Amino acid sequence: EAQVTQNPRYLITVTGKKLTVTCSQNMNHEYMSWYRQDPGLGLRQIYYSMNVEVTDKGDVPEGYKVSRKEKRNFPLILESPSPNQTSLYFCASSPRLAGLELFFGEGSRLTVL
Amino acid sequence: DQQVKQNSPSLSVQEGRISILNCDYTNSMFDYFLWYKKYPAEGPTFLISISSIKDKNEDGRFTVFLNKSAKHLSLHIVPSQPGDSAVYFCAATRGDKLTFGTGTRLAVRP
Numbered sequence: 001e002a003q004v005t006q007n008p009r010y011l012i013t014v015t016g017k018k019l020t021v022t023c024s025q026n027m028n029h030e031y032m033s034w035y036r037q038d039p040g041l042g043l044r045q046i047y048y049s050m051n052v053e054v055t056d057k058g059d060v061p062e063g064y065k066v067s068r069k070e071k072r073n074f075p076l077i078l079e080s081p082s083p084n085q086t087s088l089y090f091c092a093s094s095p096r097l098a099g100l101e102l103f104f105g106e107g108s109r110l111t112v113l
Numbered sequence: 114d115q116q117v118k119q120n121s122p123s124l125s126v127q128e129g130r131i132s133i134l135n136c137d138y139t140n141s142m143f144d145y146f147l148w149y150k151k152y153p154a155e156g157p158t159f160l161i162s163i164s165s166i167k168d169k170n171e172d173g174r175f176t177v178f179l180n181k182s183a184k185h186l187s188l189h190i191v192p193s194q195p196g197d198s199a200v201y202f203c204a205a206t207r208g209d210k211l212t213f214g215t216g217t218r219l220a221v222r223p
Contacts, residue, residue, distance in 0.1 A: 004156070031209070033211070035213070040215060041215060042119075042202060042213045042214055042215035042216050043157070043202060043204075043213040043216075044213070045210070045211060045212070045213075048209065048210070048211075050209055056209075058210070059212070090156050090157070092156070100145065100147070100204075100206045100209075100211045101147070101159045101162065102149075102157075102159060102211070103159070104156030104157050104158070105156050106154070106155060106156050107154075107155075107156055
């Protein structure tokens with residue numbers, strides 16, 4: 001089954017404790033991206049990657065890191081989480097750049113205390 | 114600076130009638146416009162898209178209209194069904210960047 005898988009789905013952590021949210025897709029897509037969803041703000045892009053070893057900042061990259069060492073994986077790293085990073089995070093992938101029809105994961109709800 | 118705006122946070126429609134969801138944008142350089150649908154506890158799913166060189170695209174009950182002079186995009190759902198109740202996000206691309214609106218919650222009443 002074609003899918004984008006995120007882990008963990010739910011996480012409660014404390015300020016400053018490094019965490020990684022993994023994302024994996026099995027569709028051989030070149031484009032992958034991370035978004036956060038917050039009430040009243042919609043979906044905002046954090047980082048995106050057009051291919052292996054190619055990453056770029058989205059609209060809200062502060063406090064996040066990513067890496068793209070393999071085509072299928074695109075982890076999101078929070079080196080020192082803060083409460084303002086409490087949010088619902090979505091990973092997505094796309095087979096092409098034009099039109100960017102994204103396939104989303106189910107989301108990871110992160111709470112930073 | 115919100116480049117893609119959905120000014121109506123919610124919309125309620127009777128089953129069988131038309132639902133019209135609206136979206137405005139400020140950047141005339143966008144290449145494509147898309148609509149995504151999101152149910153609770155799920156990731157968004159792609160619904161329909163339109164190239165900036167077209168003014169209409171239709172897929173079954175869903176039609177997207179693009180008015181470039183007004184920088185306005187709309188999604189028409191005819192006829193509306195209770196299963197269409199969800200949050201709808203419009204989005205726009207410029208190259209490899211995708212920008213989303215804030216979403217409109219559609220409720221279709223039986």
